[in-house]
Amino acid sequence: MTGLVITGWSELIPPVDPAADAAGLFDEPLPAARAAALVDFDVRAHLGRKGTSFYDRATALAVVACAAALRDSGIVVDEVGSARVGVVLGTTVGSFKSTSDFSRETLVQDKPYLVNPVLFPNTVMNCAAGQAAIRLGLRGVNATIAGGRLAMHQTLRYAVNALSRSTTEVLLVGAAEEFSPHRAWNGYRSGTDVGEGAAIFVVERADAPRHASPPVAALLGVASGFGWREAAPAALAGCVRRALAAAEVEPSMVDLVATSAAGSGPDSEYAVAVDVLGRSPEHLAVGQLLGECDAATGALGLAALLHRLRAEPTAVAVLTARTPDGGAAAAVLRGVP
Amino acid sequence: MRRVAVTGLGPVSSIGTGVAAFSAGLREGRSGISEITSFDASRFPYRNAGEVPDFDAAALLRRLDPAEWGRSSQLAAAAARLAATDGGFDADAPDPDRVGAVIGTTSGESVVMEQLTAQITDAGFATMDPALLAMLPAHRLAHAVSAELGLAGESVTMATACSASNYALGYAYDLIATGQAEVMFAGGADSVCRWAHAGFFRLGALTASACTPFDRDRSGILTGEGGAVLMLEELGRAQARGALIYAEVLGYGLNCDAKHPVAPDGPSIAECMRIAHRSADIKPSDVDYICAHGTGTPANDAMEAAAIAEVFGAVPPPVSSIKSMIGHTMGAASGFGAIATSLAIHQGFLPPTINWANADPAFPGLDPVPNVARPATVRVAQNNGFAFGGNNAITLFGAAA
Numbered sequence: 171m172t173g174l175v176i177t178g179w180s181e182l183i184p185p186v187d188p189a190a191d192a193a194g195l196f197d198e199p200l201p202a203a204r205a206a207a208l209v210d211f212d213v214r215a216h217l218g219r220k221g222t223s224f225y226d227r228a229t230a231l232a233v234v235a236c237a238a239a240l241r242d243s244g245i246v247v248d249e250v251g252s253a254r255v256g257v258v259l260g261t262t263v264g265s266f267k268s269t270s271d272f273s274r275e276t277l278v279q280d281k282p283y284l285v286n287p288v289l290f291p292n293t294v295m296n297c298a299a300g301q302a303a304i305r306l307g308l309r310g311v312n313a314t315i316a317g318g319r320l321a322m323h324q325t326l327r328y329a330v331n332a333l334s335r336s337t338t339e340v341l342l343v344g345a346a347e348e349f350s351p352h353r354a355w356n357g358y359r360s361g362t363d364v365g366e367g368a369a370i371f372v373v374e375r376a377d378a379p380r381h382a383s384p385p386v387a388a389l390l391g392v393a394s395g396f397g398w399r400e401a402a403p404a405a406l407a408g409c410v411r412r413a414l415a416a417a418e419v420e421p422s423m424v425d426l427v428a429t430s431a432a433g434s435g436p437d438s439e440y441a442v443a444v445d446v447l448g449r450s451p452e453h454l455a456v457g458q459l460l461g462e463c464d465a466a467t468g469a470l471g472l473a474a475l476l477h478r479l480r481a482e483p484t485a486v487a488v489l490t491a492r493t494p495d496g497g498a499a500a501a502v503l504r505g506v507p
Numbered sequence: 508m509r510r511v512a513v514t515g516l517g518p519v520s521s522i523g524t525g526v527a528a529f530s531a532g533l534r535e536g537r538s539g540i541s542e543i544t545s546f547d548a549s550r551f552p553y554r555n556a557g558e559v560p561d562f563d564a565a566a567l568l569r570r571l572d573p574a575e576w577g578r579s580s581q582l583a584a585a586a587a588r589l590a591a592t593d594g595g596f597d598a599d600a601p602d603p604d605r606v607g608a609v610i611g612t613t614s615g616e617s618v619v620m621e622q623l624t625a626q627i628t629d630a631g632f633a634t635m636d637p638a639l640l641a642m643l644p645a646h647r648l649a650h651a652v653s654a655e656l657g658l659a660g661e662s663v664t665m666a667t668a669c670s671a672s673n674y675a676l677g678y679a680y681d682l683i684a685t686g687q688a689e690v691m692f693a694g695g696a697d698s699v700c701r702w703a704h705a706g707f708f709r710l711g712a713l714t715a716s717a718c719t720p721f722d723r724d725r726s727g728i729l730t731g732e733g734g735a736v737l738m739l740e741e742l743g744r745a746q747a748r749g750a751l752i753y754a755e756v757l758g759y760g761l762n763c764d765a766k767h768p769v770a771p772d773g774p775s776i777a778e779c780m781r782i783a784h785r786s787a788d789i790k791p792s793d794v795d796y797i798c799a800h801g802t803g804t805p806a807n808d809a810m811e812a813a814a815i816a817e818v819f820g821a822v823p824p825p826v827s828s829i830k831s832m833i834g835h836t837m838g839a840a841s842g843f844g845a846i847a848t849s850l851a852i853h854q855g856f857l858p859p860t861i862n863w864a865n866a867d868p869a870f871p872g873l874d875p876v877p878n879v880a881r882p883a884t885v886r887v888a889q890n891n892g893f894a895f896g897g898n899n900a901i902t903l904f905g906a907a908a
Binding site (some may be wrong): 198199201252253256261262263264266269270272273274275276277278281282283284285286287290291293294295296297299300301303304306307309310311312313314315316317318320324327328331334335336337351352355356358359360394395396397398401404405408412464474493494495497498 | 520550551552574592604607608612613614615616620621623624625627628631632633635637640641643644645646647648650653654658659660661662663664665666667674678681682685699701702703704705706707709710711761762763764765766767768769775778782789894895897898
């Protein structure tokens, strides 16, 4: 057992049916006008003008979602102590747009060094976690993990360790991914629609004096691993086995398999899980509801799963993820009646 | 709690690749700074960096095809391969899922990002090369290590900027100490890139040609690059196979300033040192050497020296900065610091702060090990790493008992 519970969460989810008209969001062209984007998102409406003017979209989404998750949990940072509250965020490349735009200035300016130094921190992948800490006064463990589609699992793994090995008692864990021309064209080049969104979860130890409202779900086990090319299915199978073992959950107890990819054919995440479980529980394809959301894929998938577990608190779910590059991960969660 | 040994070192640096060359570089006080060749720096006022121009990925990598991986992933995988070879890692050991990789980085595949940006700028988004797009995600740095060494355990890229290697080492240490892993390859990698060179210049944090940490007249960093990976192993396992043990990982500390995106915070850094000391169960007086973050900017070195004085008192142990030799290698920096620290303990010397000329009256008790390496018995050493975002991370190493 990881001994962790989720005591609050937030989600920023764009409309998908129909998707919004994103054409007005950027000066640059988009491959398609409609996209799963939060076109009305305005960081100032949430956090005011002060301190937010140099946030990029990814940072703004993350900080707003962190603040909302804290509110949902009922946690007041000053009551817990700022050194005991931290944040662990997932990412893929930070902000592709911020970094590329900054780099572009070195190509198009008369003098290549005439970049805007205030925007330099936005090119660094820990920008969102650093800004969340500043905004919310979080001086505990502060980490950023570039996990791509594994980010939710890897940040949860990191949180399990940090909450048992440091004096941090409360962690905000999750990811945001921004919509941008850069990501949209990246998706276009590989034939996928990209979306954006954020989901942040408040995680605490179940055996510690809890600071928040009653738990929504228990994280029973989480594992991540690696298998290059032909070893990829075995890597995911290993993660499912290790997560089940950590959770002390028998295959017969699993009610749901929630996957980051939609398919259920041979070697799909679902097929690998079914092979390990020896049975075919209900399949929830939670990872692609908004299109490709990269690092936020797992966070948004976990949020979708939590809605289900809240309605059905005795259900046990396996949540899987993998990257095209060999990364694999699985988690076991249960609702809290 | 299980104990954790350092049994393999893999430096790919501007002062030498492999343990022998890197160690000789530290002892000689070699400078790895040269004129930038990886991009056209001719229109920049400052044109020096700590590049690794002789990096030959194909010669170092056994499994990966360099054509499929960005420069930072290649540096990470090559450093891990060197560490595995140095440590006598047996890829056919049982439980491959209990062997993993944790790699820190600041800018991930920055060279790939700049190639894509050039394509966007020249001919529009639709001309981005899909092969480059596939190389861009930063999780590939850790995955490159896992693929190169055939590891099935955790494969994690820590993106906590310039202290990321210490984050990686701390996490890897915990996974072994708590019995979740047997062997971990931990460290960091980054590549010199145009945008960081420009960004640090415009922040007023870049210097022209020589980085002079803790000197009164210090004026900034030089950007650098490299891969720095350590093989960490459960101590009993290392002893049982008769492995050479460079050092033991004693513990680490993390905290966050929560104050400013780029400016360091002295009291928060001091608190991070105390957290690390508690984790390692040592007192400040036990520390024989501090491998400083020591970027050479006026602000960092002043804050770091003040924090050291606050924690260690008026006469702290010797404090040197290897950034004077290799520049600021960003996400790899505290990985190189950890390698230098392990060598200091194992070989009994203090790496120097080169280019040092004038004591700063603001920190009179500080001994920067000026210019020349010094023989010393190092039983406990502290390796500092600080970063944008207020991400402080400090690791502690001790002599193998």
